Amino acid sequence: MEAKVSPSIARAKAELLAGGAVRIPQDFRLPFLPSRSTAGPGAGSTAAVFSFGETRAKKSISRDEGDFELSLDENGMSILRNGEVLIAGVKIVPTVYHAPHQAFINIDSSCVMDCKFCATPRLNDGITKNLTDQKIMSMIEDASKKDDFLSVSFTSGVPSTPAMTVKRMAGLVSATRTLLPRTSIGVEPYATRPDEIEMLRSAGADEIKLNIESFDRDIFDKVCPNRDFDIIMHMIIHASEVFGKNRVSSNIIYGLGETDENVLEGVSVLANTGAVATLRALRRNQYNISELERILGALVPVTADRMLHLAEEEKKILQSHGLTTLEFKTMCHLCLSCDIVPFWDV
Incomplete structure (x- = not known):
């Protein structure tokens, strides 16, 4: 199956994702408010989503410095690297909440899991949003009125116990399903029991993301000290039975020293x-x-070549199992902005 974008665009996206911030001109006024995420790979940074060649990339932005530069002229916007055009025909697109087309809500930024790669619980109180359920539902209702709105997604830290977090998430899913009966809903919990998976499905969730984070058990134990690899795998297996094909996803983070x-x-x-x-x-x-480098040693930054290679190899594996990223209607595979996405970018 052909990708949605050209190889040259995929290469440029990978180069952009592998680099640092995009410096924007001091006098340039963003057409939309920047994203200030409290979860995901961009947590804690001020970012914008750049659209080009039928794909997107979410990048931290700065008025002062960056590996890339946003350039404006009579032909529109381009992203430069070392003074040369890396990507032409760039547009800045809005995020509904956190992601394009989605109200992707981080229910609670506090977390006891202490995963070493995650910025979310390390953010200061000025960045976290301390959302009540009432406020979250108001945000979702407002988001649903926007022309580019497509779906709702929920993620969360674990402020006390996984069970309490899942219960709160299920309540919000149920309220959202009542408010928006035909809208796709995705959930990204840390679930530890099969009945929690079933609770979220019964509440109205359409898709679920259960993150294994790393398949290197030694790395997993070091970077996720309060999580259980085997329990996560059991939850993924059960979720596939409950939610069905092309409805379950799981993060694998690379760049931690794995092969x-x-x-x-x-x-x-x-x-x-x-x-x-x-x-x-x-x-x-x-x-x-x-x-991370204290517990794992010096880490080699991920290159664009590695991003593209792994995405291309993943595509082959997914094809052999009759799976695809293209059917997802919520969360990361819809967003496109943080990763090289098989079937879309390669």
């Missing part, structure tokens, strides 16, 4: 359960890199 073979073994294991891996390059930032 490509290990990453692709993880893709295959997930595919055997009916789940689709979301391959995500580690985002090195002020919140995670010192602790």
Whole structure:
């Protein structure tokens, strides 16, 4: 199956994702408010989503410095690297909440899991949003009135116990399903019991994301000290039975010292359960890199070549299992902005 974008655009996107911030002109006024995410790879940064060649990339932005530069002229916007055009025909697109076309809500930024790559619980109170359920539902109702709105997604830290977090998420899913009966809803919980998966499905969730994070067990134990690898795998298997084909996904983060073979073994294991891996390059930032390198040693930054190679190999594995990223209607495979997405970008 041909990708939605050209190889040259996929290469440019990978180069952009592998690099640092985009510097924007001091006098340039963004057409939309920037995104200030409290979850995901861009947590803690001020970012914008750049659209080009039928794909998107979400990048941190700065008025002062960056690996890339946004250039404006009579022909529109381009992204430059070292003074040369990397991507022409760029547009800045709005995020509904956190992502284009989605109200992707982080229910709670506090978390006891202490995953070493995650910036979310390390953000200060000025960045986190301390949302009540009432406020979240008001945000979703407002988002649903926007022309570019397509779906609702929920993620969350674990402020006390996984069970309490899932229960709160299920309540919000149920309220959203009542408010928006025909809207796709995705959930990204840390679930530890089969009945929690069933609770979310019964509440009205259409898709679920259960993150295994790393298939290297030694790395997993070091970077996810309060999570259980085997429980997560059992939840993924059960979720595939409950939600069905092309409705279950799982992050595999690479750039933590694992091999490509290990990453692709993880893709295959997930595919055997009916789940689709979301391959995500580690985002090195002020919140995670010192602790990660303390426990893992020096880490090699992920290159564009590695991003493209792993995505191309994942596509082959998914095809052999009759799986695709293109059927997802919520969360990361719809967003496109943080990863090289098989079937879309390659």
